[in-house]
Amino acid sequence: MDKTSTILPLEGSGLSVVRDGRVLLDVDHVKLGKQGVTCILGHNGAGKSLLLKVLSGLVKPDLGLVRWNGASIERADYKKFGYMKQNAVLLRRSAKANLEFPLLSFGWSKQDASTKADAALEKAGLTHITHSSARVLSGGERQRLSLARMLIVSPQIAILDEPTASLDPESTAAIEQTIKSLSGTGVPVILVTHNLNQARRLADNIIFLHQGKILSQQSSLSFFNNPECEEAKKFISE
Amino acid sequence: MQELSNTFWDAFGLLLRFDADLYEIIGLSLKVSFTALIFACLIGIPLGALLASTPFRGRAVINVLVNTLMGMPPVVVGLILYLILSANGPLGVLQLLYTPTAMILAQAVLVTPIVAALSRQALEEMNEEYTEQFKLFGLGKTEILKTLIWEARYALLTAILAGLGRAMAEVGAVLIVGGNIDHLTRVMTTTIALETSRGNLAIALGLGIVLIGISLIINASLYAMRYTAKASRYG
16 A cells, blocks of 8 residues: 555444453444544443554454455555554553554654654654663553554554553643644544543544444534433433 | 581682692683574574464474473483484484584574573563554564564573573483583583592582582673563563
C-alpha cells in the first residue's frame, strides 16, 4: 500500500465471536471511518473492545469478514493505523525510543525517526521524560506517551480504547484536548468509553452495543435525546 | 581440625603464588566454559524465542525434548559424544576426542537446553504482553524474535548466567570426552576429582575456592543486574 492510498472505511459483515459457547460478538454490519468522533458505548462485557480488535485484525472472528477499504485484512498494513489500548503497552526502553520504534519498524531512517520523536515529545509536553524509562512513568504520562506513539505515524484513523480510564482530571483533559484536535484535522476517531459525560463532550456519533450486538447507531445528539432502543435508554439513565 | 586448616592455608598459598599449573587449569576451564556458553546462547536464545512466540507443528515435541535434555545426566551426554567422536564413530575422522573442542561440544550440549528453556520461560510472558502491539507495529516473525530478545535482555541474562554456572560445574561429560590430560584437557572440576583421589588436597581445595569465587561473582553480577533493571524498570 503506498502512502496516498487509504485504509478507510473499516467494515465488518456477519461478525461473530463465540467463546466457551457464549456469544461475545454478533454484528450484522458495521462501518467505521466517518469523520468526527464516534463513541462506542455499552455495559462491561458488551463487546466494545472486542469489536474494535476484530475490526483492527487483532482478533480473528469465528465468522464474518473484515475489510479495510474493501480489501481483505489478511495482510493488513498498519503503517497508517492508530490504535491505543486502555493499558499502554510500552517497550522496556526510554520514552523517546518508544516513539522511534514504530517509525523505524515502518522503514523510517534513524535520523528522521529521532527528529520526529523529539517533535512528538515536545508536542505532548513530555520533553522532561525523553530519556526516562517508559516503565517508570506515571499513569497519565504513560497514556500521553502511548497517544503520542499512536499519532506519530499520522494515522488515517485513530482507535482509542478507554484512554482515560483511571486517569486524573488533568490528564483526562489533556487527552480529550488531543482527541478534539485530531478530530479537527479530519482524522476519524473511534473512542470506547464508559464515561457518559465524556461521550457527551466529545462524540459526534454513537454506536451502542448490548450483549455483543449493535443496537443503535445514531448521532450523539439524537442518541442522548432520543435513543433508539430501550437498552440504550436504560444505559443513559443509569 | 589442624589438618583442615593447614590444607586451607596451602590452597591459598598456591593461589597467591600464582602457581603456573594451577592458573593454566583455571584458564582452560574459563575458555572451555565461556566458548560453550557462547554456542549455547547462539542456539538456545533464538530457540527459546521461537518456542515462546511462534506456534508451529511439533512445538510441543520440541518443548518436551528441551525439558528432557535439561535434566540429561552429564555422563550420558559424555558417553553419547564419546561414541560419536571416537575413531569408529560418525565424526571420528575429525579426531576431536580428548581435545578441548570435544569438551566445549559436551558443555554446549548440556547448557543449550538450559538456556533455551529459561529463555522460553522469560520470553513467553513478554510475548503475551506484546503480541497485539507487535502486530500494530507491522513486525514480521524475525523482527518479533529480535525485539522480544532485546526487551527481555535482563531476564535473559539470568538464563545465560545459569548456563555458565552449569558449564563451570560440569565434570562427568568433560572427563569422558576430554580425558583429563595434563596440560591439554585438564580443567578445574576434573582436577579436583583427580587430586582428591591422589590425596593432593591443597590443589583440589585451591581450585574449589576458585570455583566458589566464580560462582559468587556470577550470582553477585546477576543480583546487581536484576536490581538495576528493576530500579529502572527496564527488566
